[in-house]
Amino acid sequence: MPGRSAATGVFAYGAAAGLAADLLLGDPRRGHPVAAFGRTAGAVEKLLWHDHRGWGALHTALCAGGTAALGALAARTVRGRRTASIALTAASVWAVVGGTTLGREARAVGEALSAGDLDTARERLPHLCGRDPHSLDGPAMARAVVESVAENTSDAVVGALVWGAVAGVPGLVGFRAVNTLDAMVGHKSPRYRRFGWASARLDDLAGWPGARLTAVLATVAGGDPRGAVRAWRADAAEHPSPNAGPVEASFAGALGVRLGGTLSYGGRVEHRPVLNGEGRDVDVADIERAVRLSRRVTGLTLAACVGGRLVMGAIKRRRI
Numbered sequence: 515m516p517g518r519s520a521a522t523g524v525f526a527y528g529a530a531a532g533l534a535a536d537l538l539l540g541d542p543r544r545g546h547p548v549a550a551f552g553r554t555a556g557a558v559e560k561l562l563w564h565d566h567r568g569w570g571a572l573h574t575a576l577c578a579g580g581t582a583a584l585g586a587l588a589a590r591t592v593r594g595r596r597t598a599s600i601a602l603t604a605a606s607v608w609a610v611v612g613g614t615t616l617g618r619e620a621r622a623v624g625e626a627l628s629a630g631d632l633d634t635a636r637e638r639l640p641h642l643c644g645r646d647p648h649s650l651d652g653p654a655m656a657r658a659v660v661e662s663v664a665e666n667t668s669d670a671v672v673g674a675l676v677w678g679a680v681a682g683v684p685g686l687v688g689f690r691a692v693n694t695l696d697a698m699v700g701h702k703s704p705r706y707r708r709f710g711w712a713s714a715r716l717d718d719l720a721g722w723p724g725a726r727l728t729a730v731l732a733t734v735a736g737g738d739p740r741g742a743v744r745a746w747r748a749d750a751a752e753h754p755s756p757n758a759g760p761v762e763a764s765f766a767g768a769l770g771v772r773l774g775g776t777l778s779y780g781g782r783v784e785h786r787p788v789l790n791g792e793g794r795d796v797d798v799a800d801i802e803r804a805v806r807l808s809r810r811v812t813g814l815t816l817a818a819c820v821g822g823r824l825v826m827g828a829i830k831r832r833r834i
Contacts (some may be wrong), residue, residue: 520596522823525679528600529816532607540614547609547687551581552694559699561696563709570699570709574716577695582688606683610690611811612670616642617805620659625799627652642666644701657796661773662734663804664765665758671726671808672731672815679819692720718756725757727818728811729764735810736768743767743815745790749774752787759789766790768807771800 555577562573585606592598619641626635635655636647642662650658673693677685696717699710729750733742746760746768753759753774766773772793774786 516750519827521682522820522827524596524599524768525605525682525781525823526820528603529607529675529678529819531600532605533611533613533812533816535604535608536614539608540618540789541612548690548694551577551691552698553693555691555698559709565705566710567711568710570706571712573699573709574692574695574712576714578688578713579690580800581691582684585682585684585687585733591761602683603678603686604684604747607674607678610674610686612666613808616663616666616670617808620663620801620805623655623659624798627656627801653795656705656798656801657771657773657775659801660765660769660796660804661762663801663808664728664762664773666727667732667811668725669721669759669760669809671812672728673721675815675819676727677720679823689720692717702753721757725761727815729760731811731814731818732761732764732768732807735814736765737805738770741767741770747791749787749789749791753789754784754786761791765804765807766793769800769803770794771796 523537533651552586555573558577559573561568562576589599590603592602619638623635623638623642626632626638632652632655634653636650639645639647639650639658643658645658647655670693674686674689677689679685681688692713695713696710698713699706700714700717702711711818729746733739733746736742742764745763748760748763749766750763753762762773766789770790770793772791773789795798
């Protein structure tokens with residue numbers, strides 16, 4: 515049908531333009547939509563917070579559902595206008611993906627580690643992950659950066675594009691809302707163990723397809739496909755996160771390094787399983803290798819999403 519073909523074209527051109535904007539400009543310097551969403555979600559939390567799953571589910575429904583509804587309204591407003599629809603898709607992709615900023619922050623920590631400046635590295639590490647930087651030495655920070663690049667390739671890029679391919683602008687902004695809520699309230703602290711339960715479970719569900727696609731593409735684009743598959747099959751299920759496990763394991767195998775082990779979040783020590791135990795310890799040079807792998811995965815994701823839409827469109831046309 516022409517309508518489906520046109521919609522695929524809108525997504526393809528809009529997503530490509532949005533990724534190009536991210537590559538050239540990075541995240542918006544001021545007035546970032548994700549930051550605005552975070553402030554709004556925080557205000558809603560102040561009104562609704564109770565130590566109860568039901569109130570947390572309401573918070574998730576209002577924040578994530580409301581964001582997806584606004585995306586749907588915006589898409590409906592420009593429906594039938596090809597240029598405007600492409601521009602809206604491009605702006606949405608630029609707002610929700612964060613591949614360039616991810617690479618920039620990872621490289622900043624890597625440069626500090628290469629210079630032996632551990633204090634600067636510890637200052638920059640919280641831009642990437644929530645670990646306690648003061649408990650980490652240089653090699654441990656390098657490992658944390660590689661793990662963060664792997665996980666955020668799925669969360670900040672691939673997952674959003676997958677849902678954009680499935681549901682357009684509402685899928686793009688809805689996925690980012692869900693992922694942001696999980697980062698805000700989904701962790702197992704005393705305050706959020708019950709209130710954040712719905713956000714954490716919804717993030718697991720929404721992130722499932724993007725995490726598997728990330729793992730597949732990291733296997734294809736990495737330097738050791740067999741090692742990536744072996745680490746994914748052997749170790750991913752042992753990770754406490756159903757989505758981070760496949761992603762980090764496949765990156766570990768593709769890069770030939772060993773990830774996982776003991777880490778600390780806000781003074782809370784966790785002993786995570788080792789991923790790709792046959793690999794070597796992470797060194798600083800692996801940060802750049804991880805960033806480059808992330809970039810290759812991003813390009814392949816765009817191709818896979820556009821190709822997937824074309825295949826599904828062809829299947830539907832045959833059934834009509």
